[in-house]
Amino acid sequence: MWLLRTAKRVRAGRALQRGRYTCVRGYQHMLANMATDLYACRQMILATARLADAGQDIRTEASMCKLFVSQACFRVADQAMQIHGNVGVTKNHPVEFIFRRLRLYRIVTGTSEIQRNTIAKGILRPREAA
Numbered sequence: 001m002w003l004l005r006t007a008k009r010v011r012a013g014r015a016l017q018r019g020r021y022t023c024v025r026g027y028q029h030m031l032a033n034m035a036t037d038l039y040a041c042r043q044m045i046l047a048t049a050r051l052a053d054a055g056q057d058i059r060t061e062a063s064m065c066k067l068f069v070s071q072a073c074f075r076v077a078d079q080a081m082q083i084h085g086n087v088g089v090t091k092n093h094p095v096e097f098i099f100r101r102l103r104l105y106r107i108v109t110g111t112s113e114i115q116r117n118t119i120a121k122g123i124l125r126p127r128e129a130a
Contacts, residue, residue: 030079037072044068060122067115070106077102 048061077099084095106112 027083030083034076034079037076041069041072060119063110063115063118063122066110067112067119070102071112074099074102074106 080095
């Protein structure tokens with residue numbers, strides 16, 4: 001929701017800090033990167049869900065999803081903080097809340113190093129013949 005609101009403000013040509021009119025091409029590029037990251041996350045999760053629905057072992061793919069999605073979402077939140085400037089770090093602001101929460105989830109779901117270990121084991125393990 002906040003990504004859509006930010007995009008509308010950028011599309012209207014307004015600067016996101018103090019209402020000044022400025023060149024917004026940099027913001028547009030950041031929004032494009034953010035939308036691309038989110039799309040990649042969704043597609044990766046859907047592909048892994050299809051494998052799970054088919055009854056396949058998804059340990060490696062699930063770890064790939066955890067690793068990629070946690071890092072991509074953190075990048076998106078970080079760029080949102082940059083776009084919103086000092087407002088983005090204000091306590092109880094949606095961007096600040098999401099940024100803080102995503103940092104916590106990166107630890108709770110297993111650190112990136114643990115996910116990489118699981119992925120490497122899955123890649124190196126011989127696959128069963130179908």
